[in-house]
Amino acid sequence: MNEPPLAITLNLCLCHGCGLACDMQGNPQRCVRCGAPLHWRKSDAIARSWAYLLAALVLYIPANVVPVMHTSMFGSSGGSTIIGGVVEFWKGGAWDIALIIFIASVGVPCIKFLGLSLLLITTQRHTDWALRQRAQLYRFIEVIGYWSMLDVLVVALVAALVQMQELGTIEPRPGILFFGLVVVFTMLSAMSFDPRLIWDGATPRRDG
Amino acid sequence: MQETPPQPAPIKTRRWNVSLVWIVPIVALLVGASLVVRNWMQEGPTLTITFRTGEGLVANKTEVRYRNLVIGQVTSIKLAEDKKSVKATVRLSKEAESFASEDSQFWVVRPRIGAGGVTGLDTLLSGSFIGADAGQSARRAEHFTGLESPPPITYGEEGKRFLLSAPDLGSLDIGSPIYYRRIPVGQVISYALDADGGSVTIEIFIRAPHDAYVTQNSRFWNASGIDVTLDAKGIRVDTASLAAMLAGGLAFRSPEYAADGPPAAQGQRFELFADEQSALAPPTGQAKFIRLRFDQALRGLAVDAPVEFMGVEFGKVVAVKLDFDEQKQSFPVMVDAVVYPDRLGPAHAKMLKALKHSPDDEMATARLIGNFVEHGLRAQARSGNLLTGQLYISLDFYPDEPAVAVDLSERPIRIPTVPGDLERVQERFQRLVDKLSQLPLESIVTNLDGNLNELRQGLRFFNRQTLPGLQTTLEELQQTLESANRTLADDSPQRQQLNQAITELRRMSRSLRELTDYLGRHPESLIRGRPKSSEP
Incomplete structure (x- = not known):
């Protein structure tokens, strides 16, 4: 199978900003068209990805432990954590809402943690295991x-809507901030990762 | 980092090998750690509180509040080992550490309808919570026994506690208000039966600044309910406020004669009087017993009836007993009374001074009373209220009464009696009736009858004889008057003659006057006669 030549072999580098294939002869540091810095690969991709992922993991603990919102209805008040809310909905019979919240707040982050960890570990090990699937996972x-x-x-939304003074108020609590940071950091982690590294690990073998 | 450039790019080399991005997880870690540390720092003491029931308590939901501020939460509720109570584990916040002091109080706040009103209504919606009141003690404790009802005095309210001794609790309850000049200034906070079971000790709390009005001389009385008194003074209805009527209440005041006194100390014991009147009565002083013997029945004389001296109440009847007199074969009434000479006020004091008499000397007292009796001191059962027929005992001087010897050695000393006013009236009336009944009424009536007969005969004679004579006399008189009338009429000849006679008379008198005038001027004419020249 005659594969097309890789950019590296042609000494070309794709600009991240405008997508121009720059000629890397003479080591230009910036794109000749848009002036963005040129990298062969996203710089420090694995380390940054790990760092953001770890930060997200650390923050995920308080996001789940600290209450995300404080509900006071008819004088009875209490904070609720994410899992607490899920359990409450589930017990209350609203299993569908419980499921949605569970997937959004537990399922998705966990999938991201696991998936990113898997990608990072395998990429670091330069394995050529399930390359295509890993790219799909990414x-x-x-x-x-x-x-x-x-x-x-x-x-x-709820905190903004339910502000009925004595009857009932819902206020956000720090937990939701942590949770938001978790989401942001996992997204940053995913963005920092360079999927081409998946293939880079396998490239030498293919070449060889 | 595995990059496989055929031509290693020197541009990508960094100043450090370690990427700055690692700061992000480190910061995240720090934030997390600080959270944990803060949480740990904020962790207050964990207490277990024992309640009789777990009603209204929910683990991880029921709050502990102080002044309605959340200071902790119930973390678990368990049944006690002996199954007689429930144990609530409470986690307090850091700033509520002082609530772990051993004299702190905890109680469950539930909706409650009590004497003082409705409390804890908000818990109907929000659910019960545990109320807390911090203690003062420096010693810490972990196990507490929850109160079944909220303590009446909370949050270190300033004021003083006092103790009242009462024969019974009456309609008082914990929380019953205490009034000073009808202003609620405190409340009953506890009550207990005394060790011997003979009386009740009531603990009360008077809030600052009103506690300053409780002086050494203050008197407390029961202001509960409607006090309807029916005695020799008539019907009296006393009420405090409507609330006190329903819920019971106490009132206190310093009597007028001892208005100023040093403020009472915390925990001072007072006597609780049954009503305002007895509370504010002057100090009773030394009690003296007297015995009275009445020969007449004393219907309406009750125990506690007042004893007065010259109209001043100074004692009361303690016993009314029937006695038997062998000599007279009668049943006199023995009345025992207690009197407090001090209540006579200045009179008693002055008397003591004048007579150099010690009130403790019983014999001297007896002699004094004997002396009084010689001067006519007598006891009398008087009717205090005609409507109810209540009697009271009055000591007064009756100098006209026959002297009675007093047995000075008798105890209690006996004061002779005189019959009551009503009895006297009755007696006199009886005497009158007796006399009336002794009158020879029959002979009087016979005589009267004869007299009347004679009178009738005389009248008949008068009618028959005298009256017709009178009639004729009157007729004659009338005729006489008529003839007189005729004589005097204008056209009667007598009248004309009379007129002529009068004219003649007038003429005569004129000539007479002329004569006298002439004679006045010419007196000589009497002798010489009238000269011819002169006018007639």
């Missing part, structure tokens, strides 16, 4: 990334 992670923001949106 695209999947990028697509579902922002759906975790659902929780943050729900809390923001």
Whole structure:
């Protein structure tokens, strides 16, 4: 199978900004067309990805432990955590809503943690195991990334709507901030990752 | 980082090997750690509180509040080992550490309808919570026994506690208000039966600044309900406020004669009087017992009837007993009374001073009373209220009464009695009736009858004889008057003659006057006669 030559072999580098294939002879540091810095690959991709992922993981703990919102209805008040809310909905019979919240707040982040960890580890090991699937996994992670923001949106919406003074008020609590940061950091982690590295690990073998 | 450029690009080399991006997870870690540390720092003490029931308590939901501020939460509720109570584990916040002091109080706030009103209505919607009141003690405790009802005095309210001794609790309850000049200034906070079971000790709390009005001389009385008194003074209805009527209440005041006194100390014990009147009565002083013997029945004389001296109440009847007199074969009434000479006020004091008499000397007292009796001191059962027929005992001087010897050695000393006013009236009336009945009424009536007969005969004679004579006399008189009338009429000849006679008379008198005038001027004419020249 005669594969087309890789950019590196042709000494070309794709500009991240405008997509121009720059000639790397003479080591130009910037794109000749738009002036963006040129990298062969996203710089420090694995480290940054790991760093953001770890930060997200660390923040995921308080996001789940600290209450995300504070409800006071008819004088009875209480904070609720994400899992607490899910359990409450489930017990209350609203299993569908419980499922949605669970998927958005637990399922999606966990999938992202696991998926990104898997990608990072395999990429670091330069394995050529399931290359295509890993690339699909990466695209999947990028697509579902922002759906975790659902929780943050729900809390923001409810807190804005339910402000009925004595009858009932809902206020956001720090937990939702942590959760939002978790989502942001996982997205940053996914963005920092360069999927071409998946193939880079396998390239030498193919070449060889 | 595995990059496989055929031509290693020197541009991509960084100043450090470690990427700055690692700051992000480190910051995240720090934030998380600070959260944990803060949480740990904010962790207050964990207490277990024992309640009789777990009603209204929910783990992880029921709050502990102080002044309605959340200071902790119930984390779990368990049944006690002996199954007689429930144990609530409470986690307090850091700033509520002082609530772990051993004299802190905890109680469950539920909707409550009590004497003082409805409380805890908000818990109907929000669910119960545990109320807390911090103690003062420096010693810490972990196990507390929850109160069944909210303590009446909370949050370190300033004021003083006092103790009242009462024969019974009456309609008082914890929380019953205490009034000073009808202003609620405190409340009953507890009550307990005394060890011997003979009386009740009531603990009360008077809020600052009103606690300053409780002086050493203050008197407390029961202002509960409607006090309807029916005694020798008539019907009296006393009420405090409507609330006190329903819920019971106490009132206190310093009596007028001892208005100023040093403020009472915390925990001072007072006597609780049954009503305002007895509370504010002057100090009773030393009690003296007297015995009275009445020969007449004393219907309406009750125990506690007042004893007055010259109209001043100074004692009361303690016993009314029937006695038997062998000599007279009668049943006199023995009345025992207690009197407080101090209540006579200045009179008693002055008397003591004048007579150099010690009130403790019983014999001297007896002699004094004997002396009084010689001067006519007598006891009398008087009717205080005609409507109800209540009697009271009055000591007064009756100098006209026959002297009675007093047995000075008798105890209690006996004061002779005189019959009551009503009895006297009755007695006199009886005497009158007796006398009336002794009158020879029959002979009087016979005589009267004869007299009347004679009178009738005389009248008949008068009618028959005298009256017709009178009639004729009157007729004659009338005729006489008529003839007189005729004589005097204008056209009668007598009248004309009379007129002529009068004219003649007038003429005569004129000539007479002329004569006298002439004679006045010419007196000589009497002798010489009238000269011819002169006019007639």
